[in-house]
Amino acid sequence: xxxxxxxxxxxxxxxxxxxxxxxxxxxxxxxxxxxxxxxxxxxxxxxxxxxxxxxxxxxxxxxxxxxxxxxxxxxxxxxxxxxxxxxxxxxxxxxxxxxxxxxxxxxxxxxxxxxxxxxxxxxxxxxxxxxxxxxxxxxxxxxxxxxxxxxxxxxxxxxxxxxxxxxxxxxxxxxxxxxxxxxxxxxxxxxxxxxxxxxxxxxxxxxxxxxxxxxxxxxxxxxxxxxxxxxxxxxxxxxxxxxxxxxxxxxxxxxxxxxxxxxxxxxxxxxxxxxxxxxxxxxxxxxxxxxxxxxxxxxxxxxxxxxxxxxxxxxxxxxxxxxxxxxxxxxxxxxxxxxxxxxxxxxxxxxxxxxxxxxxxxxxxxxxxxxxxxxxxxxxxxxxxxxxxxxxxxxxxxxxxxxxxxxxxxxxxxxxxxxxxxxxxxxxxxxxxxxxxxxxxxxxxxxxxxxxxxxxxxxxxxxx
Numbered sequence: 001x002x003x004x005x006x007x008x009x010x011x012x013x014x015x016x017x018x019x020x021x022x023x024x025x026x027x028x029x030x031x032x033x034x035x036x037x038x039x040x041x042x043x044x045x046x047x048x049x050x051x052x053x054x055x056x057x058x059x060x061x062x063x064x065x066x067x068x069x070x071x072x073x074x075x076x077x078x079x080x081x082x083x084x085x086x087x088x089x090x091x092x093x094x095x096x097x098x099x100x101x102x103x104x105x106x107x108x109x110x111x112x113x114x115x116x117x118x119x120x121x122x123x124x125x126x127x128x129x130x131x132x133x134x135x136x137x138x139x140x141x142x143x144x145x146x147x148x149x150x151x152x153x154x155x156x157x158x159x160x161x162x163x164x165x166x167x168x169x170x171x172x173x174x175x176x177x178x179x180x181x182x183x184x185x186x187x188x189x190x191x192x193x194x195x196x197x198x199x200x201x202x203x204x205x206x207x208x209x210x211x212x213x214x215x216x217x218x219x220x221x222x223x224x225x226x227x228x229x230x231x232x233x234x235x236x237x238x239x240x241x242x243x244x245x246x247x248x249x250x251x252x253x254x255x256x257x258x259x260x261x262x263x264x265x266x267x268x269x270x271x272x273x274x275x276x277x278x279x280x281x282x283x284x285x286x287x288x289x290x291x292x293x294x295x296x297x298x299x300x301x302x303x304x305x306x307x308x309x310x311x312x313x314x315x316x317x318x319x320x321x322x323x324x325x326x327x328x329x330x331x332x333x334x335x336x337x338x339x340x341x342x343x344x345x346x347x348x349x350x351x352x353x354x355x356x357x358x359x360x361x362x363x364x365x366x367x368x369x370x371x372x373x374x375x376x377x378x379x380x381x382x383x384x385x386x387x388x389x390x391x392x393x394x395x396x397x398x399x400x401x402x403x404x405x406x407x408x409x410x411x412x413x414x415x416x417x418x419x420x421x422x423x424x425x426x427x428x429x430x431x432x433x434x435x436x437x438x439x440x441x442x443x444x445x446x447x448x449x450x451x452x453x454x455x456x457x458x459x460x461x462x463x464x
Contacts, residue, residue: 001043002459003254004208004452012040013258020262024185030154033262037161041127048125051090055135056160058086063142063149063156076143083139091132094125099329126462127167129326133293135160138174140297147175155181164258168251168461170269171289180264189263195431196260201445202426203253207459208451211247214239214412215457217405222378225388233391235409240378241371242416245274247460248287253426268427274370274420277362278354279343282370290326294319305348312348317341327377328463332385336376343369363421 001008016036020029042049062083069075101117108115138156141147150156159174159181218239221228228236252269259266269288276282283291299319305312317338324337347354354362372389379385431437 001040003251003258004204004457006449006452009449012036017261021188024187026185027154029184030158030181033158033163034154034161037158037163037166040163041161041166044126045123048128051094051125051128052131052161055087055090055132056157059083059135059139059160060150060153060156062139064151066139066142067149080139080143083136087132087136091128093120094122094128096325096329098122124463130169130171131160131166133290134171134173137171137293137297141173141175147178150174150178162259162264164255164262164264165266168248168255168459169287169289170252170255170266171293172266173293176267177264184263186263191431192260192263196257196262198257198431198441199260199426199429200254200257201441201448202429203250203255203257204448205444206246206250206253208448210416211243211250212451212457214243214246214409217409217412218243221405225384225391228391230391230393230395232406233388235406235413237371237375237378237388237392238413238417239409241274241374242413242420244374244377244460245270245420246416249426251459251461270425271427272420272425274367275363276366276370277359278347278366279340279369280347282366283340283344290323294323298322309348313345316344316348320344331382332376332379335382335385336373339373339376 001012003009016032019032019036023029038049038052041052062079065079066076069079098119098121101119105115105117138147138159142149156174159172159177162172165172218236221232221236222240225233225236249270256266256268267289271285271288273282273285276285299315302315302318303311304315318341320337320341321334322337323340324333324335327333327336357365372392375388375392376385379388
């Protein structure tokens, strides 16, 4: 079930909101959240609900054990390692096993061997990277003392499975919504409901009207990438740069809006990333909850920037290589992560020279570097990435037959380039009580519904 699915919009959500607010009982509302979240997730493949339940039970009971063994540091470390190992094993088996086995098999063949290594060929459970990180962050915080272990399994299970952000974030930590879960019986807030509805509509419009429209133009062109000329290649890469932003930020807006309607305040995930003045600034603005997760649970424990430039660069490279691997089991993602690691390392070395440049040059160069990175991210193989990058820097003529699409894509790219550089981010959006705004949002909602493809284009980050 997608957020853009008409069944979700007109049946699932109204039923959930009605049941949620029909009573002020804490346990009843938690039960509504848990059951609805499991129905939402199980609508893709009910068999994978077992993985969600395993992660939930594992970290809930390890959290209790960490509290029980307070003062016994050795035992607490063993429990923490157990949580991390089990969560990463689940993630590794379903997401990375076949990739690494395939690479090992290719390596052995290159040495003249004929291995027959077993492949699982399993379907990647949707959203597994998100809820695994979210559940694991709880035990990490309990271990560090940032939060107290909860004895309420229903509350913890609802936190892990919370359907608005279960599949593609924002990655929410337990400590961020613990108080909200404790006050889940608060009365309906019309202000929250209004804000949530408007934010959901904005996200729906980003996805259905902008991102999906761009996808309809550029996806067929990416399939024939070898036939493209230089100008066309730049246009479709720029188009993808906007597609992935409006697709993912649209999802995040919808998730935050749905959470707001249920009385939850989720962290924002985007802050005008294409206005960034450097690559580190870009990562402070793009997928902010993942960036903060990697910073707090990986970069800082590795030593951060506390032990000199060389160690800082090493830590950055480790973080971004793993960031790339988190996004997908493919060399394109790993190299994409390494690409950002090198860029941030370079910024750390030449920070003074970079910051000395005029701001408009910093922003332009940052945007171009990000755009080149999206080539790796979008490519299905290293060969495809090599061809696309080669075409971008090889002067050639237009030689693709869909000329009308090129014109529309050029116009749309210009409009969106102005949009992302001059219009405010949804983070700064505030509801307006004016009747004209209600009419405007009603029309925007209608346009978004009409724009939804009958097949529904899946959100890009669902694959992670």
